[in-house]
Amino acid sequence: MIEARALRKVFRVPEKDPGLVGSLRSIVRRRTRDVVAVDGIDLTVAAGERIGFLGPNGAGKTTTLKMLTGLLHPTAGSCQVAGYRPQDRAPDFLRAVTLVMGQKQQLMWDLPATETFLLNRALFDLDRAEWTRTVEELVALLELGPFLNRPVRTLSLGERMRCELAAALLHRPRVLFLDEPTIGLDVEIQATVRRFVRAWNEKHGATVVLTSHDMNDVTALADRIVIIDLGVLRFDGSINELQLRFGTGRRIVVRGDGQALAGLEFTPDGSGGWQRTVLASAVNPVLQEVLRRLPSADVTVADPPLEEVLTRAFGEARQQRSAG
Amino acid sequence: MTAIARALPDLFRVGFAGIVAYRAEMTIWILTATLPLIMLALWNAVAAEGPVAGFDQVEIARYFAATLLVRQLTSVWLVWEMNYEIRSGRLSQKLLKPMHPLIQYAVEMIVSVPFRSVILTPLLAALLLWRPELWKTPAPTAVALFVVSLALAWSINFLVQAVFASFSFWVDKTDGLFGVWFAAWSLLSGYIAPLDTFPDWARQILVLLPFHGMLGLPVEILGSFIAPGDALPQVGLQVFWVVVLATVLAVLWRAGIRRYGAFGA
Secondary structure, eight states: OEEEEEEEEEEEEEEOOSHHHHHHHHHHSOEEEEEEEEEEEEEEEOTTOEEEEEOSTTSSHHHHHHHHTTSSOOSEEEEEETTBOGGGOOHHHHHHEEEEETTOOOSOTTSBHHHHHHHHHHHTTOOHHHHHHHHHHHHHHHTOGGGTTSBGGGSOHHHHHHHHHHHHHTTOOSEEEEESTTTTOOHHHHHHHHHHHHHHHHHHOOEEEEEOSOHHHHHHHOSEEEEEETTEEEEEEOHHHHHHHHOOEEEEEEESOGGGGTTSOOEEOSSSOEEEEEEGGGHHHHHHHHHHHOTTOEEEEEOOOHHHHHHHHHHHHHHHHHHO | OHHHHHHHHHHHHHHHHHHHHTHHHHHHHHHHOOHHHHHHHHHHHHHTTSOBTTBOHHHHHHHHHHHHHHHHHTOOOHHHHHHHHHHHSTHHHHHTSSSOHHHHHHHHHHTHHHHHHHHHHHHHHHHHHHOGGGOOOOOHHHHHHHHHHHHHHHHHHHHHHHHHHHGGGTSSOOHHHHHHHHHHHHHHSSSSSOGGGSOHHHHHHHTTSHHHHHTHHHHHHHTTOSOHHHHHHHHHHHHHHHHHHHHHHHHHHHHHHHHOOOTTO
């Protein structure tokens, strides 16, 4: 469904020194600098897959998404989405994809969301009966009924985001690009959005490419994780593979008297317990010592949180880059 | 093309809902664009001394009443809208739709015409009640030619602004540049003074430029200042400018969209 080969994007950005002198100098001689946002990415995504596209800020995630949706022309390399070259922006390609950006909206601010739905029916040339069915399905799944006819400006962020998702899916795209769809939403609405995306993927077989900084999004939605940093692909695999590769430690959590753990380098876990992350080979000796001191303690051993694994993955990627 | 035709009723419906949502702002904006009424009063005073460039007081008043109408019906604000959307990245939303963004913009602008007509009708009716001698029934051929010329004037206005706005793909802001064009247009289109007030040699050159086709020509046809037979070649010239500008715009758009940064969106 998605094929990218050596995909690269370089932005030429103007530079100016601060102050009046800098301003005058920039009039006489305009200085620019090339910024490599995406540096030769190879990516293949099969139909119906759900992938989490992760990386720190400025890693090149959104730029990649913009190239895959045809908004940006690649500087080099090639990509194909749903059988089309995105930058040609063929009408059938645009009917096959959608891009939802958590921080940008397509809804018309002073009109009810239904007006945007109507506008999209016209722009996508959708069959009236099919459009009505889709609207009904989306209204039910996203629980839009109570606020559908209110001007968008009067909606809460969560209500707006759900309307945004509906507007983006009216044409039943085969590929969903979701750029931080849960940013700023409360926990309950985040869960609604995640449930919805998952249900839509399972029911319609749509391919989902998701960027997010929220690991709950990733664990709930992504079967596969792709990590990009400084424009380069650093990892491509399942969450388990990611844990194996970057999650070298195991997290031991103890519920019991913290005093008894003195000297074992345990720290509070924020919920009344004590935690320590150790190498897999060190789990047994530490556990034996804990149980010797606290024979009746409640002890759990788990993989470290995904945030920790990703922090390690991003850090390693940056080290590789600076070494290379 | 048929897809566009199918989409138009809904696009108009939604666009009109938008205009209605901003009705107060739009009404004020329309009512503030009353320079032709100021020019009417000014030229009326000048013509009191005797005809100016062949225009007596009634004719000069009819000219500027027609100018008010044509200006309102050919008004577009694309250069500001498109400039903002390119710089802010909002153009992305239009680019993700299977209808060309320029057609989406065109519909957004055209839907204001019925609303403008609603505001203008009582204004012009009051003017005609006050000075009924301003009314001169144009010949049926002139009416038909006026409608065509008005549509072409709207198109030239739209295309000129789209060309200027397209420069935003390369430079930060283009509305300043458009300000220079607007000043030239005000002077040379017949907006401030009929082209007949210019020396004959200048007038002959000015009618060849796009400015006249953006305002002066439909005004002259509506006010019966030009015979339909004489106006026809100039309507042809309007078509010529539409083709030239559409070609320039196509080249700029094609090159510009490759440079589009989609920043912030």
